[in-house]
Amino acid sequence: MSNRYQKSNEMLEEVKKVIPLATQTFSKSYLQYIKGQAPLFVTHADGAYIWDVDGNKYIDFINGLLSVYLGYNYKPVNDSIIEQLGKGINFSLPSVLESELAQKLIDIIPCAEMVRFGKNGSDVTSGAIRVARAVTRRDHVAVCGYHGWHDWYIGSTTRHLGVPESTRALTHKFTYNDIDSLEVILKKNEGNIAAVIMEAMNYEEPEDDFLKKVKELAHKHGALLIFDEVITGFRFGLGGAQALFGVTPDLATFGKSMANGMPISALVGKKEYMQKIDDIFYSFTYGGEALSIAASLATIKEIEEKDVVQEVEKKGIYLKEKTIELIEKHNLSSILSLKGRPFWSILFVEDTDHATGIEIKSYMQQEILARGFLWYGQHNMSFSHTQEHLDDLLQAYDELFPQLKQLLDTGKLKESLKGEPITNIFKVR
Numbered sequence: 001m002s003n004r005y006q007k008s009n010e011m012l013e014e015v016k017k018v019i020p021l022a023t024q025t026f027s028k029s030y031l032q033y034i035k036g037q038a039p040l041f042v043t044h045a046d047g048a049y050i051w052d053v054d055g056n057k058y059i060d061f062i063n064g065l066l067s068v069y070l071g072y073n074y075k076p077v078n079d080s081i082i083e084q085l086g087k088g089i090n091f092s093l094p095s096v097l098e099s100e101l102a103q104k105l106i107d108i109i110p111c112a113e114m115v116r117f118g119k120n121g122s123d124v125t126s127g128a129i130r131v132a133r134a135v136t137r138r139d140h141v142a143v144c145g146y147h148g149w150h151d152w153y154i155g156s157t158t159r160h161l162g163v164p165e166s167t168r169a170l171t172h173k174f175t176y177n178d179i180d181s182l183e184v185i186l187k188k189n190e191g192n193i194a195a196v197i198m199e200a201m202n203y204e205e206p207e208d209d210f211l212k213k214v215k216e217l218a219h220k221h222g223a224l225l226i227f228d229e230v231i232t233g234f235r236f237g238l239g240g241a242q243a244l245f246g247v248t249p250d251l252a253t254f255g256k257s258m259a260n261g262m263p264i265s266a267l268v269g270k271k272e273y274m275q276k277i278d279d280i281f282y283s284f285t286y287g288g289e290a291l292s293i294a295a296s297l298a299t300i301k302e303i304e305e306k307d308v309v310q311e312v313e314k315k316g317i318y319l320k321e322k323t324i325e326l327i328e329k330h331n332l333s334s335i336l337s338l339k340g341r342p343f344w345s346i347l348f349v350e351d352t353d354h355a356t357g358i359e360i361k362s363y364m365q366q367e368i369l370a371r372g373f374l375w376y377g378q379h380n381m382s383f384s385h386t387q388e389h390l391d392d393l394l395q396a397y398d399e400l401f402p403q404l405k406q407l408l409d410t411g412k413l414k415e416s417l418k419g420e421p422i423t424n425i426f427k428v429r
Contacts, residue, residue: 062375
C-alpha cells in the first residue's frame with residue numbers, strides 16, 4: 001500500500017461499510033483505478049485542479065465525468081447559484097427561471113420546440129423512450145451507445161442483474177456506422193419499434209451519411225429518432241451534434257455540460273411529440289430546482305460570450321495531435337490509439353502477448369497519477385485547462401511511453417504493477 005494514498009485506502013474500507021461500492025457512481029468508483037495506487041476520495045477542486053484526502057494535488061482530465069465544462073469553482077456560475085440561493089431553491093409553484101431556460105434551449109437546439117427538465121441523463125433518456133412508446137403505441141426500442149441506468153437500457157448490458165427478462169427482450173442493440181445492423185432489427189421487429197435512440201457520436205465519426213440514413217430508416221419503419229446528446233450537447237456546439245452534422249432528430253436529451261457540474265438535464269423535441277408528456281407520467285419534485293437552472297443559464301451565457309466551444313476544441317486538438325505524435329515516436333501505435341473528438345478523446349489499449357489492455361492501462365494510470373494527473377484513459381477537456389497543463393501531461397507521456405515500451409518488449413509489465421489492475425465494469429463504447 002502506498003503512503004501517497006494512505007488516507008484514500010483507509011477511507012475506502014470504512015466507507016464500503018455504509019455505502020455500497022463506496023460511491024454513488026460506477027465511473028467514480030475504486031473499480032476504475034489501480035488498487036492501492038490511486039486517489040479514491042477528494043476534498044475540493046478549483047479551476048483545472050483537484051485535491052484528494054491525502055492532500056495530493058492533480059490536474060484533472062476527468063472533470064466530473066465531463067459535467068464540469070468551464071472548470072471547478074467557476075466564478076460567474078458560482079455567483080449565479082449564490083444569487084439564486086438567496087431567493088430560494090425549490091418552490092411550491094414553477095419558477096420563472098424554468099421558462100427562461102426552456103426558451104434559451106429552444107433558441108439554440110435545432111429539434112427543440114418544447115422542453116422538460118430532469119436531474120440526470122437517465123431521467124431524460126427514459127422520459128424520451130416513454131414519450132416514443134406513448135406516441136407510437138409500440139414497446140420495442142433500438143439502441144446504440146450508453147443511455148443510463150434504468151431498466152429499459154441497462155438490461156441490454158452485462159450489468160442486467162435485477163432487470164426482468166421481459167424488459168430486457170424489448171431492447172435491441174445496433175452498431176454505429178453499420179446501417180444494416182439497424183435495418184435487421186427494424187425488419188425483424190416490424191411494426192414494434194417505438195424509437196431508435198443513439199449517441200449521435202461517441203469516439204467514432206459518422207461515415208457515409210450514417211445519421212441521415214438512420215433517420216430515414218427509423219421514419220420508414222414508423223419509429224421516432226432520439227439523439228442522446230448528454231455528452232455531445234454544448235461541447236460539439238450549443239446546438240449539439242445535431243447542429244454540427246445537420247441531422248435533426250424528433251427528440252433529444254442533453255445533460256452533462258448544461259450547468260458546469262450542477263445536476264440538470266433536458267428532454268427536448270418537436271412539439272407534436274413533446275405534448276404527449278401531458279398524458280404520460282414524467283414528474284419529480286426536483287425537476288424545477290432553481291439553483292441548477294440558474295447555473296445552466298449562467299453556463300450557456302459564458303459559453304456564448306467567451307467562445308468556449310472553440311477554445312476547448314483548440315486545446316483538445318493540440319493535446320490529441322501531440323499525444324498521437326508521441327505514441328508514434330515511441331513505436332506504440334500497434335498498442336495505443338487515441339480516438340474521438342478533441343473535447344473528449346479516448347485512449348484505446350490493445351492486448352499484447354505478455355499483458356492485457358487492462359493491465360497496460362493500469363500501469364499507465366499508476367505512473368500518470370504519480371506524476372500529478374487525475375487520469376483514466378480519457379482527455380475530458382475543460383475551459384480551465386491551460387497550455388501549461390496540456391504540455392505537462394504531454395511531458396508525462398514522453399517520460400512514460402519509453403518505459404512502457406521497454407516493459408512490454410521485455411515482458412516485465414505485470415511485475416511493474418504495484419496493485420491489482422482496473423476492473424472493467426462493462427463496455428458499451
